[in-house]
Amino acid sequence: MKMINVGCGNVFHSSWVNIDIVSRFPEVTEHDLTQGLPFDDKSIDVCYSSHVLEHLRKNEADYFVSECKRVLKAGGVLRLVVPDLEAICRNYLRYLDELVVTNHDHEFRYDYTILEMYDQLTRETPGGELGALWSSEKIQDLAFVRSRGGLDAIEAIESSKGMHGKKQINNTRMTSYTGKIRRITKKLRTKAVELSIRLIMGKGALQSFRQGMFRNSGEIHRVMYDRYSLARFLKSHGFSEINLVQAHQSQIVLFNTYLLDTVDGVPRKPDSIYIEAVRGN
Known part of the structure; x- marks a missing residue:
């Protein structure tokens, strides 16, 4: 079987073809996903993508899923993982109702859920307020944060405390030499542009430039999905046997x-919807 992991980040496996817009590992092929998938029609058995779709604008998401369908063989499986908007909304309403009736036991959960709702959409710096919380001493309900943030939150919390436990993701591989050179070159170009903007237009324009660059870097969420909208989206692209799974x-x-x-049976990203669909003939 030929299986592709699209937008893999630092979670990948050698049995898959791993691709991402930026490669930090020799096992990952660097490719701009907005330019389509670099595979022939009907050449792939399985297409997997986790926490990528929500970062794409609607037209980009349409193109991305159409590309997944194009490269899949008849009967090939598409598996998508995205943040679960419904779960966030249900938590928000639950803890809001509790606070309104003067039950303040879960006030931290209420504030955390509000961060989940808007921080990834509006942040202007890497990690945003949610990432800053994970690395702070302000967490009042560690079990809840772990149940929502999964391994990303756990690693950030442990890192902030100087803990060096077992790494749960494939992020210990050496970065490729060419990848390092490419990123250094890009950073130098960006610094040169920033200097020019500051000299010509001032600090305000420089701040706007940096914010714009960040918001186009791929970190923020453009669209949120629930179990209905995601299934409807795949159906509109002609997929069949669409099933929500764990x-x-x-x-x-x-x-x-x-x-x-999953790692040791525990979900990496427990705040997610998991869905699979099949390409027909």
């Missing part, structure tokens, strides 16, 4: 052995 469930053979969505 992190540990899949029709992909031996999927859990690749540790893409």
Whole structure:
């Protein structure tokens, strides 16, 4: 089987073809996903993508899913993972109702849920307020944060405390030499542009430039999905056998052995919707 992991970041497996817009590892092929997928028509058995779709504008998401369909063989499986808007909204309403009736036991959960709702959409710096919270001493309900943020939150919390436990993601590989050179060159070009903007237009224009560059870097969320809108979206692209699954469930053979969505049976991103669909003939 030929399986592709699209937008893999630092979570990948050697049995898959791993691609991302920026590669920090020799095992990951660097490719601009907005330019389509670099595979022939009907050449792929499985297409997997986790927490990528929500970063794309609607027209970009349409193109992305159409590309996934194009490269999949008849009967090929598409598995998508995205943040669950419904779960965030249900938590918000639950903890809001509690506070209104003067039950303040979960006030931290209420504030945290509001951060989940807007921080990823509006942030102007890497990690945003949510990332800053994970690395701070202000967490009042550690179990809740872990249940929502998953391994990303756990690693940020442990890192802030100087803990060096077992790494749960494939992020210990050496970065490729060419990748380092490419990023250094890009950073130098950006610094040169920033200097020119500051000299010509001032600090305000420089701040606007930096904010614009960040918002186009791919970190923020452009669209949020729930179980209905995501299934409807895949159906509109002609996929069939569309099923919501759990992190540990899949029709992909031996999927859990690749540790893409779970580690030791625990979901990497528990705040997610997991959905699979099949390409017809």
